[in-house]
Amino acid sequence: MKLEYINPDSMAPGMGYSHAIAVSGPHKTLYIGGQNAIDPAGNVKGDNLKEQSEQVLENIEKILHSAGGDMKNLVKMTILLLQGQDPREGFAAFQQKWKQGDPFPLVTVAFVSGLGRPGCLVEIEGIALIAE
Numbered sequence: 001m002k003l004e005y006i007n008p009d010s011m012a013p014g015m016g017y018s019h020a021i022a023v024s025g026p027h028k029t030l031y032i033g034g035q036n037a038i039d040p041a042g043n044v045k046g047d048n049l050k051e052q053s054e055q056v057l058e059n060i061e062k063i064l065h066s067a068g069g070d071m072k073n074l075v076k077m078t079i080l081l082l083q084g085q086d087p088r089e090g091f092a093a094f095q096q097k098w099k100q101g102d103p104f105p106l107v108t109v110a111f112v113s114g115l116g117r118p119g120c121l122v123e124i125e126g127i128a129l130i131a132e
Helices: 049-066 087-097
Strands: 002-006 020-024 027-035 074-082 106-112 122-131
Touching: 020 074, 027 049, 049 074, 049 087, 049 122, 074 087
Parallel strands: 074 106
Antiparallel strands: 002 020, 027 122, 074 122
């Protein structure tokens, strides 16, 4: 499987995201449903966006590992933030997962008036491509 990160020089560089990704070769596609900051016991973990983002990313990482991948296999994330949250707090959690120079996935961020699980400040869904 080959991933080509497309970030044209004629566009402003992405700040924590790529503009497009082209995929070729044999792979499986993994669709990750919206993940909240739920710990293994089923409780909401964290009372701020950074802590909750860390738990959400940990949950996504567990899903990826169970499917034979890792965080570098993520090509698209949709991030839903509860209205009023500062996205920079959550971005700090992403910086722990993607190091300087790593290619970033595609990212869409939207503010919402509420999430399905009371107490949650963020929900993230993703698409990953894993070589077969």
